[in-house]
Amino acid sequence: xxxxxxxxxLPPRELRLELEALYADYTGCLDEERFEDWPAFFTEPCxxxxxxxxxxxxxxxxxxxxxxxQGYLLDRVTGIRKTxxxxxxxxxxxxxxxxxxxxxxxxxxxxxSFAAFETLIDELTRVFIVGEHRDRxxxxxxxxxxxxxxxxxxxxxxxxxxxxxx
Amino acid sequence: xxxxxxxxxxGVSRIPFWVYxxxxxxxxxxxxxFQGASWNYVALEAEIPHPGxxxxxxxxxxxxxxxxAGDGGVTVVENRCAHRGLQFCQLHLGHADEIMCxxxxxxxxxxxALIGVPFRRGVKQQGGMPADFSLAExxxxxxxxxxxxxxxxxxxxxxxxxxxxxxxxxxxxxxxxVFDGRGLKVLGYSRQLTPGNWKLMFExxxxxxxxxxxxxxxxxFGLNRVxxxxxxxxxxxxxxxxxxxxRGEQKRTEDNADIRSLIEDLTLAGPAMLDPVREFxxxxxxxxxxxxxxxxxxxxxxxxxxxxxxxxxxxFELAWTFFGYDDxxxxxxxxxxRQANLMGPSGYVSIDDSEVMALAxxxxxxxxxxxxxxxxxxxxxxxxxxxxxxxxxxxAFYDYYxxxxxx
Numbered sequence: 001x002x003x004x005x006x007x008x009x010l011p012p013r014e015l016r017l018e019l020e021a022l023y024a025d026y027t028g029c030l031d032e033e034r035f036e037d038w039p040a041f042f043t044e045p046c047x048x049x050x051x052x053x054x055x056x057x058x059x060x061x062x063x064x065x066x067x068x069x070q071g072y073l074l075d076r077v078t079g080i081r082k083t084x085x086x087x088x089x090x091x092x093x094x095x096x097x098x099x100x101x102x103x104x105x106x107x108x109x110x111x112x113s114f115a116a117f118e119t120l121i122d123e124l125t126r127v128f129i130v131g132e133h134r135d136r137x138x139x140x141x142x143x144x145x146x147x148x149x150x151x152x153x154x155x156x157x158x159x160x161x162x163x164x165x166x
Numbered sequence: 167x168x169x170x171x172x173x174x175x176x177g178v179s180r181i182p183f184w185v186y187x188x189x190x191x192x193x194x195x196x197x198x199x200f201q202g203a204s205w206n207y208v209a210l211e212a213e214i215p216h217p218g219x220x221x222x223x224x225x226x227x228x229x230x231x232x233x234x235a236g237d238g239g240v241t242v243v244e245n246r247c248a249h250r251g252l253q254f255c256q257l258h259l260g261h262a263d264e265i266m267c268x269x270x271x272x273x274x275x276x277x278x279a280l281i282g283v284p285f286r287r288g289v290k291q292q293g294g295m296p297a298d299f300s301l302a303e304x305x306x307x308x309x310x311x312x313x314x315x316x317x318x319x320x321x322x323x324x325x326x327x328x329x330x331x332x333x334x335x336x337x338x339x340x341x342x343x344v345f346d347g348r349g350l351k352v353l354g355y356s357r358q359l360t361p362g363n364w365k366l367m368f369e370x371x372x373x374x375x376x377x378x379x380x381x382x383x384x385x386x387f388g389l390n391r392v393x394x395x396x397x398x399x400x401x402x403x404x405x406x407x408x409x410x411x412x413r414g415e416q417k418r419t420e421d422n423a424d425i426r427s428l429i430e431d432l433t434l435a436g437p438a439m440l441d442p443v444r445e446f447x448x449x450x451x452x453x454x455x456x457x458x459x460x461x462x463x464x465x466x467x468x469x470x471x472x473x474x475x476x477x478x479x480x481x482f483e484l485a486w487t488f489f490g491y492d493d494x495x496x497x498x499x500x501x502x503x504r505q506a507n508l509m510g511p512s513g514y515v516s517i518d519d520s521e522v523m524a525l526a527x528x529x530x531x532x533x534x535x536x537x538x539x540x541x542x543x544x545x546x547x548x549x550x551x552x553x554x555x556x557x558x559x560x561x562a563f564y565d566y567y568x569x570x571x572x573x
Contacts, residue, residue, distance in 0.1 A: 050512065052354075052355065052356065052357075054258060054355055055354040055355060058259070058354075060352065060353060060354035060355070061353055061354060061499070061503055062353045062354020062355065062356065062488045062503060062506055063354075063503070063506070064356055064510055064511060064512050065507065065512050066439075066503060066504060066506065066507055067436070068436065068438065068439075068504075069436050069438075070435070070436075071434070071435030071436030071437070072435070072436035072438075072439055073436075074435040074436070075434050075435050075436050075439065078432070078435075079383070079514050079517075082382065082429070082432070083382040083383045083386070083429075083432070083514065084382075084383075084514070084517045084518060084521075085380060085382075085517075085518040085521055085522065086517060086518070086521040087521055087524065087525065156258070156355060156356075156357045157357045157358065157359050157483065158356075158357065158358045158359070158511035158512075159358075159359055160358055160359065160360050160361065160511065160520050160521070160524055161358070161511050161512070161517045161520045161521055162511045162512045163512070163517055
């Protein structure tokens with residue numbers, strides 16, 4: 001079982017490869033709409049937030065999404081599958097420029113830019129939302145998981161609805 | 167403008183689809199509604215607590231700036247330099263000791279009065295403004311301002327009545343239910359651009375019929391359903407309204423048998439998200455619409471102003487300002503933030519609304535010959551109703567709309 005020490009001891013290049021794989025698996029899971037698998041990328045408890053940059057920079061606590069446990073994440077999946085009414089769409093996410101900020105206790109702090117593209121029926125694909133992942137990653141069950149993922153998006157204005165996770 | 171459109175003979179139980187798509191109608195709405203004798207929501211005072219604090223926002227298409235003046239008063243000016251028309255303010259929120267246009271540095275004080283024009287007297291007796299140029303005549307365009315319990319409204323019209331008369335006693339009472347004079351604490355912002363006409367947003371809130379059917383989340387958890395206690399209040403002119411309901415049980419009964427979307431075994435894996443406490447008397451939900459651009463949201467413990475900003479006939483922006491009170495404890499603040507998951511562009515409830523409004527616009531944009539049917543509990547409307555199986559708020563809205571628009 002690979003624990004925190006295993007990851008801490010990795011040479012920077014190998015740690016980077018681990019992170020590349022983590023983000024690729026994460027966005028792949030969401031792009032392929034395997035939402036039921038999404039909560040497993042997080043620890044329990046966890047913090048998952050999507051926040052407009054305006055609120056983030058002003059220190060205003062309101063999030064567009066706020067999930068404080070795997071249960072909250074699961075409820076979002078239930079919302080997508082069972083309760084919300086919305087037009088069909090495809091979202092594709094690109095995460096790029098992963099930066100390692102450093103270890104803080106047992107957590108690795110990272111930042112990465114992202115862009116998500118939205119395709120609605122009979123419409124051209126458009127840039128949907130762009131911003132930054134600000135993450136705290138820990139070793140859990142032998143793999144890297146997100147203990148905290150704060151997604152800060154640049155435009156306060158969301159093109160209608162943000163339904164699928166980022 | 168000539169009235170080239172004919173409202174259907176059935177009156178306000180029909181809404182002709184051209185009101186949602188015709189550019190001429192849209193232009194007339196700007197002139198008669200948003201720049202007319204109306205009080206438009208622009209800010210919470212808590213957003214601009216100190217002299218020099220400002221907020222950039224919109225009334226209809228027009229950008230305005232809300233400024234805390236030196237004497238504690240609030241100034242609202244059009245965001246347009248009196249010289250060459252530049253939109254001088256570009257930040258959502260900021261602070262400045264004076265207002266200066268970047269182009270030629272015409273400078274205004276915090277009340278919008280022009281105080282400085284570079285080279286006004288020319289250079290070495292050459293150039294400069296004519297001797298009769300008066301600073302006093304070239305201030306920013308100032309709007310009339312009304313404030314009540316921490317909420318700021320502005321009007322382009324000097325003819326508008328006092329805010330209290332405008333709201334009328336029954337709506338004022340519901341306004342004061344949330345804005346009770348306590349200091350407000352801004353929790354944050356959310357904004358979304360919906361590809362639909364601005365009136366669809368008002369109609370959505372003025373429509374307790376849909377709430378019981380569309381919103382699986384609301385109806386399953388009993389947050390808002392027609393088989394629960396409901397109350398609808400409309401002002402005498404029909405322009406404002408309020409829908410109240412009380413939380414019920416997650417239970418199928420004879421009265422909600424028509425609600426196919428009710429899921430009796432829907433549970434939350436993260437129940438802390440929805441752990442409301444009783445905060446306001448009698449009703450657990452109160453949604454108030456104030457003509458022409460404000461929705462006051464009180465759903466359980468999540469409070470917000472939703473400002474409607476028009477963006478052409480086929481699109482509007484909804485600007486949400488979530489707030490609590492200065493005397494909230496940490497637990498209440500957390501509760502408000504968690505329940506905010508119901509609202510905004512990712513809201514468990516409001517996603518449904520923004521999505522169906524987009525679908526509505528797609529359906530009606532090219533159907534000027536057809537009309538919406540709004541007959542539930544009709545064909546008229548009353549100022550007070552004790553149930554939510556009604557579309558009377560929408561009919562009342564269009565009664566007033568037709569008067570203002572001369573349609």
